[in-house]
Amino acid sequence: MKIETAEQGAPGRVTEDRIRVLPNAVVVLDGVTSRTRPPDRNGGWYATKLADELARLITATDPLTDLLAQAIANLAAEHDLVPGDAPSSTAAIVRWNDETIDALVLCDTPVVAFGQTTQVLNDTRLEDLRPVSPDILAHKNKPGGWWVAEAEPLAAHQARTTSWPRSEIRSVIALTDGVSCGVSDYGLFSWEDLAEKPLGEVLDRIREAELGDSEHKRWPRYKTHDDQAIARLTP
DSSP: OEEEEEEEOOTTSOOOEEEEEOSSEEEEEEEEOOSSSOGGGSHHHHHHHHHHHHHHHOOSSSOHHHHHHHHHHHHHHHHTOOTTSSOEEEEEEEEEOSSEEEEEEESSOOEEEESSSEEEEOOOHHHHHTTTOSOGGGGBTSTTSBOOBSSOGGGGGGSEEEEEEGGGOSEEEEEOHHHHHHHHTSOSOOHHHHTTSOHHHHHHHHHHHHHTTTTSSSSOOSSSOOOEEEEEEEO
16 A cells, blocks of 8 residues: 655644554544643644554454544543543544455544545534534534544544445545645645645645635635645555
């Protein structure tokens, strides 16, 4: 498996996105800092710890939801993390063997597979709730709400999952929302573009577009830039 990655933080800040390349898997995480936790327990800290734990736990055959749930539970126990008052992270996992490619997505870090057709595995529950809820955090990790890796292992079993025959897949990308916005929000690229273009060029083009809309008029959003991370896998 050929693996390419690219990442950069939003200007003026240290990235809280993480990419971890393993012998049979790639993990892409987008850390989210809790409003009430100390700065040394931010989203980047949690994403690093979660990546470490997944690297230790990932096997060839166990369901990805079970592995993510165990990683969340282990971190909550080791670091006394409290549901609803802890840093968190989105998660995308792509795992492969000779026959199949498995994928998991929790929250807004999609995975896209390219073969005879383009297949997007995404989790839009957070995005779907934003226009209708003034307090999005009130719906975090609750039935009917949105789910993210934090301190509640149940969230892992709410993840979206799929498997593809490896022989039918030309490439796979996993990316945080700081990159997927270039397709879904800004319309700068198609998904198919991201299967072919140099990854660094993709990140730079998104940054350029955001700088040209610093007042958020063309693309309404709550911040000008986000951290960016993308991994591309080619069997």
